[in-house]
Amino acid sequence: MKHSAYRAFEPVSFSQVTIEDAFWGPRLQINREKTIPHIYHMCQQTGRLDAYRLDWKPGDEHIPHQFWDSDVAKWIEAASYSLVSMPDPALDALLDEVIALIASAQQADGYLNPHYTVVEPDKRWANLRHGHELYCAGHLIEAAVAHFQATGKSTLLTVACRYADYIATIFGQEPGMKRGYCGHEEIELALVKLYRVTHNTRYLQLSQYFIDERGQTPCYFDTEPAPDYHALGLEYHQAHQPVREQTEVVGHAVRAMYLYSAMVDLFCETGDETLLQACKRLWHHLCSKRMFLTGGIGSSMLNEGFSSDYDLPNDTAYAETCAAIGLVLWCHRMLQVECDAQYTDIMERALYNGVLSSVSQDGTTFFYVNPLATQADLARQRWFDCACCPTNITRLLASFGHYIYSQNEHELVVHLYVQGTVRAKIQGQPVVLRQETAYPWDGRVNLTVELEGPVEFALRLRIPGWSSGAMLMVNGERVDLNGLSEHGYAKIERVWSNADRLTLFFPLPLVRMYASPEIAADIGLVALQRGPLVYCLESIDNAVPLHRLVLPRTSAVQIVDESDSGLDGVVTGIADALAVGSTDWEEATLYRPQPPGMQPAALKAIPYYLWGNRGVTTMRVWLHEQSI
Template identity: 40%
Template sequence: MKKLNSKHFMAFAGVVILLVFFSSCKTEVKTEKEGQYPIEPVPFTSVHVTDQFWAPKIKINHNVTIPIAIEQSEISGRVKNFEIAAGDAKGEFCSEYPFDDSDIYKIIEAASYSLQTMPDSALQKKLDELIEKIRKAQEEDGYIYTNLTIAEKNGTNPHPWVGDGRWNKVHELSHELYNLGHMFEAAVAHYQATGQRNFLDIAIKAADMLDRTFGWGKLEDYPGHQVVEMGLVKLYRATNEKRYLDLAKFFLDVRGPGGSEYNQAHEKVVDQTRAVGHAVRATYMYSGMADIAALYNDESYLHASRAIWQDMVYGKTYVTGGIGASGGNEGFDEPYNLPNMAAYCETCASIGDVFWNYRLFLSDGEAKYMDVLERTLYNALISGVSLTGDRFFYPNVLESIGQHSRSKWFGCACCPPNIARLLPSLPGYVYAKTNDAIYINLYMSNTAQIKLGDEDVTISQETQYPWNGLVKMTINPENKARFALKLRIPGWARNEAIPGDLYTFMDGVNPEVTLNVNGKDMKVKPEHGYVTIDRKWTKGDVVSLNMPMEPREVKADENIKADADKMAIQRGPLMYAAEWPDVEDGKVLNLIFDKDKELTVEHNDHLLNGVYTINIPARIARATKDGGLEYSEEKIVKLIPYYAWNNRGPGEMAVWLPYNEKSVRPLPAPSIASKSKLSASRPTKSLIAINDQLMPKDANDHTWPYYHWWPENNAWEWVQYDFDSEETVNKVKVYWFDDGPFGGCRIPAEWKVMYKSGKNWVPVKTLGQYTITKDSWDSVNIEPVKTTALRMMVKLPERFSTGIHEWVIE
């Protein structure tokens, strides 16, 4: 299962919080905070984005994605759960997962941010209605978790993950604290965006209940899925109620040792040095650790955060910025184990990675964190939503044979509302400040109003980034004022593909970045990734920064076996991919590319909402029947930005491009199976796996696609080949997919082969026994038959399902 968590660093922002005095029964909202980050964000409310890359995405998010999220929450019963818990409707818990309340909170957070950019009275009214339903569902003492409340009202059992009552399985799968963390984040976002306190008071009531329940000498337990820590910190920063900050630290301090790596409870958090386990849980926890490190000035927390970050970035991050290689734990694998087609790279993990890196920047002021953030943002994160805003990826692979496509929604719907709240919060990541300096971290056309000490400073950016590296910044202080302007020079413009050496540029070129102020050239000597311009600023001062955006070839560390003898193409912050519509016969994975030829760039205004593409020479590699290779003539292949793939339908795609025979995957010589038409008792896109001639190394190999019948069990299922013409068959063999002991598939209970005779299916006559083995081929010789179709019948085990890697016919 998965959860998500987005937090828009607006909460960090000191966002124009109103100083209002309420009655003594309410927590007072204040403007001054006891704890601060060394660097403070400039809130999203102060930055108006006008560019042609992000502004349209934010608009589509408002007009399409958020309404879809609301609609799906109503269709799935997530909204009705609150009505039933409040006593305004009758029935059982409606939706699939007991933690589904969290999606409503994330949607409110997304809409709150979006209302700041695009006022919408209808959306505001909808939020008020949702918040009122939440208020009525909240129990008298502040507890709110509709699955348990409904069960208690009906006298029925809650979901098995919940246990017998409150907090019984809090560090397992109930996710009661996970839900509340999202509520706290949403309530603060709503208060900051609207000035209304209706949701904030609900959150305060729930937080006070938590504070009475958990803590040293009380219930000493931790959440199974982190996020409550970040939510409590946001609530503290909005109210200055230090109990909430202390409780956030408690939930971290009480974690480990002796728990599971899966949810990062194997060690005390301050003793951890490796990125492990479920990637979304991990990045949410690491974000909370960064909060505590800064607000308590706790060096042990910061030391652990830096060590974990280095472990992740130096060995466990994809070239797209995605994290979490393994689908089995939806998280981190061992260093350098970064498969491409089996990459998980959950969208929510990318969002969590953005949260964490920004917090580390606020603590250390080093551009390397923003470099990772930018790489993730422009690639692995926004690939999670279609250009139309209505289709979503859960995993974000780096290679496909066509089995992947975005979905309208998910049962565990963490990713869509998570990305819906990240996009409108993006303006809050552009700038940051200290008392005497302004950091410019991201480049996009915008106008920002920044309070710097006693001075009001307006900064306007004009740029076509990420398509062009020229940025013009106009500085307008209200009065002449001296302060430092710190411009991030991205790693890609400093000849650094990523912090560390996991990926490096192949050409050895050092880009020449130029900078001038009011037309006067300045030396570009970055420190910690920033060029500092310290001067007295006057209205109308203009800073021009130009970062060359030549396409660059990237190679991976030699320890990443999946990328050996391959290259990835990067231009500016964007990674590129070869995709099926742009190549002959839609075949991408069998191309060999020329790494020595010049790459050319082309603007395509009508392609994929307007993109710059890269042209690269390539040839098709084919296997011959005698085991050799042959190549087509060289042709130009058009590469597209990775984030835009799969917007023209499913098909082959690759980020890592082979450039020699050792890494190319030639088109296989035709076989009976490869030329056959496929069908199955339960057809899915992955059915193409059974005759793709990509052979597994073991039953649980996720390198290549596989077909499965999960979650079906204890039943007969089938797969079928239909031939173009009559074929003579004398042998069949099959390699089973089995992801035991943790997955849901096992080798079958039995299997048999049928052939088509006229309109009837007839069992083949075998010349031996049907064997059933794991991690090897099961083959059976048969009396030769002439037929136009072959069907394999598979009996699924009593308690498990079954899958197939490959089915070969001879």
């Protein structure tokens, strides 16, 4: 893997990370044992795999769709990552079989897309705005890189390189080439990955072309014969301005996150500060005006994306799973440039809430959207016609270890608190760091350094932005965190010896969260959060309809370790509340001049990521609060 010249840190590969965590461990195991096989089965059942046989004819079932390729590619990526931590000869062989099938569909010139090969062979590159050809190519490239890194096999990597080489002959500014780019960003970041593995600068240059060309005038999309059938304008594709001039997150949320991720990647390789500064502006706008408490993004179903500042409705929140995953990808890239906890805090918020809520506890059903309130009208599904979210969540979980640590020659950074070990080399010396923790249920984290001999380096430990009163001890002695803090990380620089031990402690009360007064949907409401976990209410736990519950500001919220109700090991919250009464209200009376009475009620809250696992239910994150 090529080192990136302009980022301060490199992620520690998940191949160097062992996860033995009571929270994440079972989820990763379910992802491997249930979700990855389930997605393969659905790709079989729906014709996504057979599409590569190129034998479809008009009138046949399962018409190969223009973005089916991406689902298969993301399955390959997830399965490849899985092989690193959980070797499986049968899965390895299955991957070889699927890759051989994909390779057989590649055309003589390198082109590879079943839909445009057999369904619309005369439409190749004719609809870049909505056609998803380059998007699918990007996911194929990402899958190829993952498979090569996991197995050392180059079959799919060779296919991806042939395809990328062909694409490089089609797109560019030279005479006779297309001045276009994809309506759905993805290939930009994939090409940087391919460059880092192959060291072929052609791929980096092609990524740079796609990023630089987006938003230029005249817009290439306006020259295409295919109509803009979404009629959502150029902002939908982030093509309304050159990327360096953009100041607001707009349009389709997933596309935006992939574009911004690619912009950071390109900065890391070229040092183009204008790209980084644009990302910082966009980051600030997103986090200060257009993000849900859960780390979900994209409020509107109309464009699967952003609407206007502070438009953050709860029951109609779109918050697509892929968008939250894209936010994690962007956060993680920004972290490597600047080790700043503002990025990690949002990455953690999205991971524990906006992402994890999307997959069921058994790993076989999924949410596409993740609202913050429902009226028992939403349930996870086994599959979707547009199956981007199930395939995206499985590849993220399979590579979860990638997001925990970073390093450079002189420092090792802990971003997330997850029990297990990391093996790194600092100044050429092997360093093992072992985490022991029950986070996020418990705020204590024990870290042990294992070395062959003394090594001088800095260890950076994130102090989460949600924490208050954090404490740190090194070899039993308390140290002043204020004196060690750099951008939300405690930096402990010293000569470390074998068995040196650190203990971090974060108090974990269940606290009340309030929204900006500019968010009309949340005026007079309160939410609950404990550590990184946002909480919600489900009707299954509460006898009173959720819309009638009121939490007095003076009411203490108690935490409870659960051992029943399908919530074993989970910390829930209970409180004395009030219910807007209905006993004194006649059913036939719709309005009256007298207010309803208030009655005592009990309230129970569970972590948001768990909602919807015990049947179809009413749910809400934001609750009415009585301030007096």
